[in-house]
Structures are given as C-alpha cells and as structure tokens.
Amino acid sequence: MKNIKNEDRIFKIINYTFLTLLTFLTIYPFYYILIISLNSGIDASRGGIYFFPRVLTFENYEKILSDSKWINALGVSVFRTVVGTILSVFFTSIVAYGLSHKTLVFRKFYYSIIIFSMYFSGGLIPYYVLLKSLGITNTVWVYIIPLLLNSFLVLIMISFFNEISPSLRESAYIDGANDLRIFLQIILPISKPVLATAVLFTAVNHWNSWIDSAYFVSKPGLRTMSYLMMEIINRSQASNMGDLQSAFRSTTSVTTRSIQSAVIIVSTVPILLSYPFLQKYFVKGIMLGSVKE
Numbered sequence: 001m002k003n004i005k006n007e008d009r010i011f012k013i014i015n016y017t018f019l020t021l022l023t024f025l026t027i028y029p030f031y032y033i034l035i036i037s038l039n040s041g042i043d044a045s046r047g048g049i050y051f052f053p054r055v056l057t058f059e060n061y062e063k064i065l066s067d068s069k070w071i072n073a074l075g076v077s078v079f080r081t082v083v084g085t086i087l088s089v090f091f092t093s094i095v096a097y098g099l100s101h102k103t104l105v106f107r108k109f110y111y112s113i114i115i116f117s118m119y120f121s122g123g124l125i126p127y128y129v130l131l132k133s134l135g136i137t138n139t140v141w142v143y144i145i146p147l148l149l150n151s152f153l154v155l156i157m158i159s160f161f162n163e164i165s166p167s168l169r170e171s172a173y174i175d176g177a178n179d180l181r182i183f184l185q186i187i188l189p190i191s192k193p194v195l196a197t198a199v200l201f202t203a204v205n206h207w208n209s210w211i212d213s214a215y216f217v218s219k220p221g222l223r224t225m226s227y228l229m230m231e232i233i234n235r236s237q238a239s240n241m242g243d244l245q246s247a248f249r250s251t252t253s254v255t256t257r258s259i260q261s262a263v264i265i266v267s268t269v270p271i272l273l274s275y276p277f278l279q280k281y282f283v284k285g286i287m288l289g290s291v292k293e
Contacts, residue, residue, distance in 0.1 A: 030268070033261045037061070041258030060262035063254050069220070070228065074266075077225040080143040081206040088206075089198045091148045093191070096157030097183055118151045124215070131216055142216045143224070147206070153198045160194040161187070204271055229263045232256065 036044050040055035048054075064070045099110060121127070128137075136142045164187065172182045188195070213227035 033264050036258060037261035037265050039258065041255030044258055045255060059254055060258045061266070063259060064262055064266060069223075070225070070263075072221055073223050073225040073228050076140065076222060077207060077267075080140065080224065081203050084144040084147060084206045085199055085203045087144060088148050088150060088202045089153075089195060092150050092153050092198060092202075093157055093188070093195065094183065095149060096154045097161055097187060099154065100158050100161035114151050114154055128216065137216045138219050138222065140222060143206070143209070143212055146212070147202075150198070150202065153201060156197065157191075157194050160191060164190070200275065203274070207267070207271060225263070225267055229260075229267055232260050232263060 032050075035049060035051070035053050037060050038056055038058070039049060039053040040057050041060065043049075043055040095114075098104060099107060099114070101107070104110070122130075131137050131142055131146065134145070136145055168186055169182055172186055177185075208226055210224060210226035210230045213222070213224045214230075217223065
C-alpha cells in the first residue's frame with residue numbers, strides 16, 4: 001500500500017510538472033507580445049526583455065487609437081463581426097433545421113450539396129467574378145453575404161436538432177403553430193449550446209479574416225483591422241531598421257515591431273473576453289454527435 005502511494009505521488013509530481021510547463025509554453029508567447037507592446041519600441045529593439053517591460057509606455061496603443069485609419073478599421077471589423085455573425089448563425093440554423101427533417105423532399109440531394117461544398121470550390125477567379133456580378137465587391141457586404149452559410153456548422157446543428165424530441169414539434173403543430181414559429185419560439189430557445197458554438201466559430205472567423213479584404217476590396221475605408229495587421233506584419237522585417245533610424249531622429253519611441261505587438265493585443269483581446277461567457281455552451285456544443293449509443 002505504501003509503494004502504491006509513493007507511485008501515485010511520483011505520478012502526480014510528474015503530471016503537474018508537465019502540465020505547468022505546457023501551460024507556460026502556451027501562455028508565454030502571448031504574454032511576451034503583451035510586454036513588448038507595453039515597452040518602448042526603441043528599447044525593445046535592444047533585446048533582453050523576457051518577463052516585464054523595461055521601459056513602460058502606452059505610446060504604442062496611443063499611436064493606434066489616435067490614427068483614424070486604425071479606428072475606421074476597428075469599426076469595420078466590429079460591424080462585420082457582429083452583423084455577419086448574427087446573420088450567418090441565423091441562416092445556417094434555418095438550413096440545418098430544415099435538413100434535420102427526415103421527411104424533407106430531396107433531403108439527401110441537399111445534404112450531398114452541403115458535403116460537396118466542404119471539399120470543392122470553383123476557384124478564386126470564378127469566385128471573384130461571381131462577387132463582381134452580384135455588385136458586392138468594394139462594399140461591406142462582401143464580408144457578410146458570402147459567409148451566410150457555414151457547411152461545417154450545418155452538420156453540427158443537424159446533429160443537435162436530431163436529438164430534439166419530435167413530440168415538441170408535433171404538439172406545436174396541434175396548437176396551430178407553423179414551422180417558422182416553431183423554429184423561432186421553441187427550437188432556438190433550447191438550442192443555446194449549439195448556437196454558442198456557432199457564434200464563437202463564426203465570430204472568430206469574421207474577426208480574423210483578412211483575405212477577402214485583400215482580394216475583393218480596394219477602398220481604404222473598407223479595410224479591416226486584420227488586413228492592416230497583416231500588412232504591418234509583412235512590412236515589419238523590411239522596415240524595422242528604417243523605423244529605428246527615424247525614431248532616433250524624432251521624439252517617438254514607436255517602431256514597427258512595437259506597433260505590431262500592440263495591434264496583435266488589440267485584435268486578440270475581444271475574442272479572449274467573449275470566450276468565458278460562451279465556454280459552458282461551447283464545450284457541450286462541440287461534443288454534439290461525437291458519441292452514438
């Protein structure tokens with residue numbers, strides 16, 4: 001019995017040590033970006049910063065928040081994320097609810113189209129021609145309309161809706177409710193786990209997307225924050241020395257690297273803050289359909 005306890009103690013020590021190291025390796029890269037964003041850009045270029053800012057400053061964030069280009073990009077990103085997420089989750093859930101009905105005519109055909117679209121696409125040029133013919137290029141709707149339906153989330157929602165007892169719909173039919181009313185007043189209120197999962201996936205996708213801004217938008221006023229962040233990251237290596245020299249000739253201590261770190265923090269924090277509110281639903285929703293009895 002004593003040997004067993006010693007073995008358990010050794011196992012716990014090894015396990016906790018490994019988990020602590022893993023947690024540190026997971027969190028530290030983000031923490032490092034945070035302390036660089038709070039440090040003087042000129043001082044950070046000297047290196048040697050690991051755990052705390054050496055020259056604490058908020059100049060990097062002030063530079064972003066005082067630039068109208070970044071403020072406008074933040075507004076565009078917030079608009080596309082909020083509006084795009086609401087519309088996408090709504091239309092995706094409607095399609096999934098319809099496909100969950102086993103009596104739906106041509107159900108297998110529609111289901112096959114959803115599956116096919118997950119693996120094959122028409123290509124970038126035909127996709128651009130389609131968006132151009134719809135007249136949504138260089139408009140904010142190019143961020144929203146193409147993403148109204150998410151094939152992956154359709155499959156997750158179908159699994160969830162299949163678990164709902166048909167007696168709920170049947171009793172509503174008897175009371176005279178139509179399909180739309182049943183969906184809005186009965187199905188959606190009891191679908192919080194899968195809706196939270198869909199909201200989180202969709203919101204992260206909208207917030208982080210930058211390719212559509214690069215390919216389908218040429219107006220500077222419609223650029224998203226993710227696009228500007230990718231732009232500054234791509235320029236950082238080539239312009240770090242130039243920023244360093246110009247900063248020495250001016251009163252600012254901001255460099256491309258410090259601005260890049262501040263932008264990463266600004267673009268990451270909203271998602272991190274929203275996750276705790278959706279976590280209890282997200283874990284349950286993502287496990288839907290994983291176990292069949």
